[in-house]
Amino acid sequence: MTVVEEIKDRVDIAELIGESMQLKKSGKNFTGFCPFHANTRTPAFVVFPDTGTWRCFGACNEGGDVYKYVMKKEGWDFPQALQNLAERAGVELRPRTPEQEEQEEAQVGLRGLLESAVTFYRNNLLHSDQVLGYLQGRGFSSEALESFGVGYAPDSWDALQAFLLEKGHKHEQLVEAGLIAKRENGGFYDRFRNRIMFPIRDGRGRMAGFGARISDPKDQPKFINSPQTVLFDKGRLLFGLDGARKAIRAADQAVVVEGYFDVIALHQAGHGNAVSPMGTALTSHQLRSLKRYSRNIVLALDADAAGNQATLRGLNVAREALDREPDPVFDARGLVRHEGRLDAEIRIVGLPEGKDPDEVALEDPEAWTDLLRKASPVVEYVMDLLIGPSDSQDAKQKAAIARQVLPLIEDVADPVEREAYRQGLARRLKVDERAMMGWRPKRTTRTQASAPDLQQVDSMATEGFCLGLLLRDPELTYWIDRQLHALELEGLSSQDFIGTDSQVIFKAVQSSLGQVDEEPTERWKALLDGTALDQAIAFASKAEEVDFARPKVADAVSADFFRLRMRRVEGLLEQLSFQQQAVQELETVEQEMISLAKKAQNLVTQKRRLDVALAGRK
Ligand SMILES: [Zn+2]
Structure with missing residues (x-):
């Protein structure tokens, strides 16, 4: 493998592109609004993770690979793109320069220095009866404190530096490691004084810095960290990760808690898969590090944070906020976006009132396991929090909740999941129960002829199945159009398909009909390429199983196309109902209400026709 290919292989293209624009999952691919041309209507930009390419339709x-993307986006030439992506991928381009070797040596030196500091703080703790007594009083075992290297920084301005200088280290190194700071009037002072010290290591167990917690309740602030150094970047590190990696893999779950004590207590109680960020920012870097070991991530929130709507402030943050900005720890919106971009599964669980994870875990390790089982997906968690157990909201409250939750749902990457959340929200808010809920789908049973291997009606599967039929025989489009026209509905269009890839395939089918030079089945093959072509061929071969000579097959097939249209109509109606409610709440001009009502009426009519047609094809 060439280095160019190796880098391409290691860089997650959807993740990279997703950092500078919003991408939504669409089947195996991601779609979004093209960053290179002005478009706001249809997401014309597609990322194909399978082939590591993107394309603006x-x-x-045009399109290309990850190199082409960053070159176009950043205005780089190829060598610049290569250099930057190599760094990201952790691939070395050429033998290290003497300079780089020197830098690495310096880092090794700094890590050694930090290890000496760990020893110093550790010894100091073992001789500080009061602090040790406090830690033991909280239930921590000596083994747990030892394995995390927990220490204590004495209440002194120079004890640490005296210790390290005597070992031959220089002031500059101590500053560089973030252990001491320079006074304005000359001289140096120990950064950490009278604090409980938590060594922070990278995933490989190498020292990076310290987290420090007050030992005297009167001190402020409660937590401080090492400053940003060449080794310490709090947005990239997670406390406890080096010791948690194995357990995360074994449990196929990572648990993120809020504090150092929580992590230690959980490990002590046998729940070794817990980590915590330092302070308040949980970044996509940190989630990405966790995802290396498991894609299932649970955030355990202290009751204060869990029940507090302020933790959802991400909902109200401007949509345009740069994704690169560190998000508040439990910013629901940031989490949902990270989730989609990283293809991780993030769940949230709130802790019992007045209890921290360390208390729960040390009192009863089983209770912790039970608690984690109750974790809910971010969107559901937010809905629970906003809607609560009662359903006493008035119209205005409902509209306000919908306005908060809908944008969050929009950020969910998976279209099927998104749809399920929309339905769940409508149900829980009892939105438009009379006028609008009438169109809620009555699940029709699928006849055996339509798709023998599909057990249930899955809208994406129906989409692939219908496309397969059209690819096998493009002229079937005319027949379906006639069926739709008979119901006074417009003919098939790419809008009947959700996936952009499906739409591309459908458009190829349409183009294959609009020409006479080639057989339509040959034509679409020539029009499609890459992933779309593979997908189209797979769809078409599945459709080979359908035997039109068998009775009722034609009915079953047209029913599947009607379901596609039904899905589209229902989706539009649903959006419309929320829009109507929002407009109503805003008490804006009557005219807008009338126009929305007209649209709704039109959709309801279409829906009724489809209902009748589907009832006749059961
Ligand atoms: Zn474009």
């Missing part, structure tokens, strides 16, 4: 009509 809109005005740009």
